[in-house]
Amino acid sequence: MTDILRTQRTPWHLWLVGVLSLxxxxFGGYDFIQTTTRGEVYMRESGFGDDMIAYFNAMPAWMYLPWTLGVWGAVIGSLLLLARSRWAVHAFALSLLGAVVSLIYSKFINPPPALPPELAMMEWMPYVIALIAAFLLWYAWTMAKKGVLR
Structure with missing residues (x-):
């Protein structure tokens, strides 16, 4: 009976990954809120020009679904990971789905205009976001499989 109730001890790296993930x-949640509520003002403060703002404003309404899943799935997944909940796996899976759909849209379906040289590294961000989302899903799945997540 005690074996059934026993769970794995929480490894130190869960707290590190959880806090860094949160x-x-x-920041993704902050960016989402600022972009959707302040719009052009926030984008200009972030260094985007007229062409990038026009691109964003022309984004189809359906793209808000993967964007929302990507951002808020990661926030919720991070909180669930820190709470040692097995539901973190599902939240991170939704986050990865959102990140991959957003990546496909922005890189293959409707690429954005070229960024100014000072923001050129941002062209890699969709890949970085998808890789981090994949890592977090893998990590949560591994912790759940080891019995660390309940």
Whole structure:
């Protein structure tokens, strides 16, 4: 009976990954809120020009679904990971789905205009976001499989 109730001890790296994930996804949540509520003002403050703002404003309404899943799935997944909940796996899976759909849209279906040289590294961000989302899903799945997540 005690074996059934026993769970794995929480490894130190769960707290590290959880906190870093929450910081990372928290910034994504901040960016989401600022972009959707302040719009052009926030984008200009972030260094985007007229062509990038026009591109964003022309984004089809259906793209808000993967964007929302990607951002808020990661925030919720991070919180669930820190709470040692097995539901973190599902939240990170939704986040990865959103990130991959957003990546496909922005890189293959409707690429954005070229960024100014000072923002050129941002062209890699959709790949970085998808890789981090994949890592977080793998990590949560591994922790759930080991019995660390309940």
């Amino acid at each position: 910081l990372w996804s928290g």
